[in-house]
Amino acid sequence: MSDYICHDFKTPRNDTSRRLPDTFKAVPLFFFLSLVGSAYFMTMDWMAYKHAQKTKIEAEARKTELDEAAKKLTDEKAVLDTETAKAESLAKWMEGARNVQPIATAIARAMPPEVRLSDLNLERSEQVPSNLSLSLRINGGSAAEVSLIETGLSRLQYRSFSPQQNKNEEVIEYRSTLVRQEQ
């Protein structure tokens, strides 16, 4: 490399390029302002992002927990509903399963010694199982025995519905539907 070239290279040169317009002088200033501004806004945004992310995660966790609790409660209600349906079914059955022996005993006890109860039929209604169809025949009795029977039945909370009685010589035929009276 020759000395001339080195010397020529280090020689200060005059700025020969055209000066920038005045408006362009603001560009470096805008650059620095944008650097500072973006650093500020990005920092704020980053913090807001993290905060929102945390809030979202917390809210989702809370939602999952609450959904599980709600599901448990729904399951519990389903169990309660099933139990209730079973209880209602059983209660409906039990309504038609009241003891019949006390009725038969009450009717037999209502008869005075000189009167003979020759036939006693009790039949449960298929449509309304709590109702009983009663038919009986009394030998040597009168209407007084029928009222004694009705009194005995009312003590067991049964009411005679549409009673019918026929007297054929010494035999009284009595029919009625026994309806349970709720207290």
Next chain:
Amino acid sequence: MNPKQLACVVLMIIIGIITYGAQIVHKKVSAMREDATAAEDAAIASDTARQTAEILVTRTKADTEELRRFLSIWTPFSQRTQTAQDVDNAFDFSLRERGISLVNARSSSPKDIRGDKFIPKVIQTKLVIEDEYNKVMNWFGDIEKRLPLSRVTACSLTGGSTVRQMRLDVTIETPMVDAAATLDAKVEKKKKS
């Protein structure tokens, strides 16, 4: 284009990139904020749903307490007779205990109940016995006590072969309760209504 102008253009490009980047970041933050708000709203909705479910459960518990207590009281009795053999045994034991020796007729048959999952079947027992009045009536009371869920569907009391004797012709239905049945409460309610 001289180097100064070039530098200005480069700076402006960098400013543009920085602004664009900041905008993208800001949009992401906005989206995350919206997501967080939506998640909070969803959590509030879930809380409301849980509270509603809790109220429903509490109300159902209070409303059905008596019925459920009724079921819990009667369930052990229903579990005593699970088969036709259990029913037959109860009848045998009762007849033996009450000293009824003359059984004129006896039959036992299962009968299906359609549409009832809880009591899908009953055992229908038909029995004709003849003995003294006291013995017959005591047996009748005893079998109703021994099988408390049983339902006497028909009963006929007539005079026996002698003056002291009495003849009882009775049909008793004993339910076979399926305690493990899963009932659809809505369907059951519809049936009742």
